[in-house]
Every structure is written in C-alpha cells, then in structure tokens.
Amino acid sequence: MNEEMEENEEMAKLMIVFRTAPYGSIYAFEGLENVLIMAAYDQDISVLFVDDGVYAIKKGMDTTATGIKNFSPTFRAMEAYDIEKVFIDRTSMEERGLKLEDLVVEPEVVEAEAVEKMMEEQKNFFMF
C-alpha cells in the first residue's frame, strides 16, 4: 500500500468533522488526534465544527472535577501544523450562544449550504 501511495501525487481532500461535545465521550479527543496525525501527511485537510462539536473549541473549559484532561487548548496546535481550513457552522455556533471570541482558535464561519458543498467535495471524511 505504501508503494501505491508514493505514485499518488495529487493531494486528497480530507475532512474531520467535530459534531459531539467534548469530555462526555472520547470522540472529540480522537478527532483532534486524527487532525494532528493527518497534518503530517501533507494532504488537503479541512476541519469543521458543527452541532455540539462547536464546544470542543470553547475557551475556559475546566475539566478538573471530571478527571478528564482538558484538551481544548491543544486545538491551537493546528496553526503550527499548517492546518488553515478550519470552519465553524454559523447556526450551530449561534444556537449555543457562542461568539468567535469565545473560541480557542479562529475558524471561518460558514453557512449550512457551504458546509454541504464542502462535504461533497471531500474524498473521505471522518465524523467525531
């Protein structure tokens, strides 16, 4: 499989979608793990926060009482990993009373129609 990959010069469009709240399940954490691993493969990576997934990048999370590590600040590493296509669904954000200044990163705010179009363009995407 690795030999085949070397012949594939065109970058694949891959998307990681965060749609569940962090800490109640492992999904958001695994999504972040995937983003940081994928970044090493030099592909066309997009990251989208939608539904309760928008809470994954909320500032000021305090997970002390849960015993679960607060990984939200780690999303800031996306910039150092050259992941530039970071999006947040406007409706999801507004329905939850969140503003851009409440977030640990600065995603581009997109409408549902744009989200749909982006998803159609991906070669593969993973939901977390």
Place this chain on the structure above:
Amino acid sequence: MKFGIMITEGPYQHEASDSAYQFTKAALAKGHEILRVFFYQDGVLNSTKLMEPQADDRHIQKQWSALATENGIEFIVCVAAAKRRGINDTVTADGFKIGGLGMLTELAIEADRVVEFRA
C-alpha cells in the same frame, strides 16, 4: 472500487461489527478491493482471541480472522485505543496487527471510500 473499512464499535453490544463483516464479504464477492480494515475506539475489542461467546452464537473474532486469512486483507488495530482497553499483541487473534492512527489517514488518502461502522 477500493474500500477502506473502519469499525469503531465493539462486538455483540451493537450490530456494527457484524454489519462491517457482512459488508466486507459482500464487497469482496462483488469484486471490489478492500485495502484495509481499521479497528478503532471500542472497535479494537473485536480483535481479542479471549472472547468466548456462547456456542450457539456467532464468534465475531473468528469470523473476522477467517476473512483476513482467506482473502489476505490487512486488519489494523489502533495502538492507542488498544492500549487503553487492555488489548496488545498477546491477545490479538490471527490476522490482526497493531498499528498507528497514521494508517487510517493512509486509508483515507488511498481508498475511494472509507466506510465507517459505528453504533
């Protein structure tokens, strides 16, 4: 078509692993290629040879192992997810190999479709 299969749910509790198995078999029967099956999150629990279901039930791990050896398909068990759940290469059955999350990225790059089976 080149498929990648991703399983994120354990055996028996939900149908996810059974569905993934049936899908993989059906895809092979139709002449499609299965590049890799990636066992992730609770899905890593499908790989343990310690499972002992009741005799009149299907044996999910043995079904998978047979599929791997008969068709030469690569089964990768995510190392970080496995370690969390007490799975290592002393308990993984024939056909399952421990591997990194990068192998899921490779699959996403190479496969025409990665199909995920979850609860």
